[in-house]
Amino acid sequence: MSESVAIVGAGVAGAAAAVRLAERGIEVDVYEAVPEPRPIGAGLLLQPTGQRVLAAMGLLDGALALGTRVDRLFGDTPKGRAVLDMSYRRFHPEAYGLGIQRGALMGLLWGRLRDLGVRWHCGAAVEDFQQDDRGVTLIRAGGGTARHAALVLANGSFSKLRQSMHVRQHARLFPWGAVWTVLPAPEGFPQIELRQRFRSASQMLGLMPVGQATRADNQRGINLFWSLPVAELTGWSTRLGLDRLKHQMSGLFPEVAPLIAGLTDPAQLREARYADVWMQRWHDRRVLAIGDCAHGMSPQLGQGANMALIDAHELAAEARGAWPQVFERYTRRRRAHLRFYGQASKGLTPMFQSHAVLAPWLRDRFFGWGGRLPYIHQQSIATLAGYKTGWLWGQLKL
Ligand SMILES: Cc1cc2nc3c(=O)[nH]c(=O)nc-3n(C[C@H](O)[C@H](O)[C@H](O)COP(=O)(O)OP(=O)(O)OC[C@H]3O[C@@H](n4cnc5c(N)ncnc54)[C@H](O)[C@@H]3O)c2cc1C
Structure with a gap:
């Protein structure tokens, strides 16, 4: 039997986990569905x-x-009412966010994977798995199988493999x-802040x-x-059309006009859908879920890729001894942090993306005002910085 760990998915979570485990001398095989990974994807904070x-x-x-x-992160309404105004400096004098293209980040992670000599199987979609006391058998699309000591699922929010884990989810x-x-x-064009403009929660x-x-x-x-x-x-491009969409954008935020002058073809715009993923725990004996596969959330809090990186780091920190125990310890280690951000994301997202009326009204009245109170500002920026592990106290130690 191969003693290596299989990782399914070479996105941020899978690639980072492969790097961290390989750095500890653990043998890893990465299975990625896409035949030739290309550096695409949204900008990440x-x-x-x-x-x-x-x-x-x-x-x-x-x-x-x-x-x-x-x-800084700054968001306001068309009437100029500040809703969000957070400076990383208020969290720590040297703290900042880093805006980066997902492709650029993936290029760095994949380069490191190559340097470490990790075995990487592209065009290798995994359709199912079976586990027993000694290992896990992967079933590949087309019927081939591969045997491994353990399996890490990192194949995104819409993973079907996750459903084969015996875990409530x-x-x-x-x-x-x-x-x-x-x-x-x-x-x-200003290049130092993340800028948002909202009309109620229906336009952002x-x-x-x-x-x-x-x-x-x-x-x-x-x-x-x-x-x-x-x-x-x-089908937005046929129903709404690019010109009307651009008109809506500049109606909400006129300063965007010089930027969207470069938007000339609907194909330039990519569609993003996201899912709220909840799991009672993230391990099932020799199988572990990480990244969006384990805890997908809306991108409103700007945490998904960060969570994926932290998952990888914390998994490697627990990687000693038998895999079922490694995965159990990992779940314990990640619980407070992941639960907090899952709840915060569920609570906050409808205030920014929904047809609700009351929630954004309250947001517009109280967020800007509350944010000026030092305690609230401190808590908000600690949440954004990714460090909170509870509503009242608790800080992630990396
Ligand atoms: C518009 C948008 C903006 C975002 N902004 C931010 C932000 O500012 N900050 C932030 O931290 N996060 C942000 N995120 C979230 C972030 O992109 C994700 O949380 C992160 O990329 C998740 O990485 P992942 O590796 O878990 O999953 P994914 O990136 O989904 O990777 C999954 C991989 O698994 C592969 N795969 C799928 N099925 C199989 C299979 N059966 N067999 C083999 N391989 C398979 C896929 O091809 C893919 O390569 C944003 C997301 C969106 C959509």
Whole structure:
């Protein structure tokens, strides 16, 4: 029997877990469905937590060279009422967010995987698995099998493999999604803050500087995010059309006009759907779920990729002895942090993406005002920075 651990999915969670485990001398096989992984995906805000994990992998300098420092998050209404105003400096004088293109981050992780000599099977979708007391058998699309000592599922929110774990769980498609793209930053466009504009909770535009895709590319980008109900997402370009969409964007936030001048083809906009994933625990004997597969959430709090990096780091920290015990200890170690962010995401997202009236009204009246109180500001920024493990107290130690 192969003693190696199988990781299914080479996104942020799977690639980072493979790196951290391989660094500890553990043999790893990565199975990725896509025949040729390409550097695509939304711009990500890497929090101080995610940055710490990248530093531990020796990848932070590379990420800083490609990404852009984000010092502040600011959101307001068309009437100019500030809803969110958070500066990382208030969390720690040296703290900042790092806006980076997902492709740039993946390039760094995949490069490290190659350097470590991790076996990587592309175009290798895994359809099912069976486990017994001594290992796990993967069943590949097309019928081949592979035997491993343990299995880490990192194949995203919509994983079907997760359902073969004997763990209480549910995954609910969030009723709102988004279209997004990365556009070249026009001359003089602000590049140090994450900017959001809301009308109630039914319209939201987000802009975030995300740096460049590769070292060779000297064009710095801005990630543009436009919230849409899932029911309107499919076929939006024929129903709504690009011109009307751009009109809605500049109606909400006129300053976006020079940026969206570069948006000329509906194909530039990618659709994003997300699911709330809940699991009673993340392990089932020799199988563990990590990343979005284990705890997918809406991107409103900007935590998904950070959580994936932390999962990988904490798994490697527990990786000694028999796998069922490693996975059990991992679940205990991650519980408070993941539960807090799952609850915070569920509570906050309808205030920013929904047809609700009362929740955004309260948000507009009280968030800006509350945020000026030092305690509330401190708690909000600690939440954004990714460190909280409970509503009243508790801080993640990485
Ligand atoms: C619009 C948007 C904005 C976001 N913004 C932020 C942000 O600012 N900050 C942040 O931290 N997070 C953000 N996120 C969330 C973040 O992108 C995700 O949480 C993170 O990428 C999850 O990584 P993952 O590896 O768990 O899953 P995924 O990235 O979904 O990777 C899963 C991988 O598994 C592979 N796979 C699937 N099924 C199989 C199979 N059967 N066999 C083999 N391989 C398979 C897939 O091809 C894929 O490569 C955002 C998400 C969206 C949609």
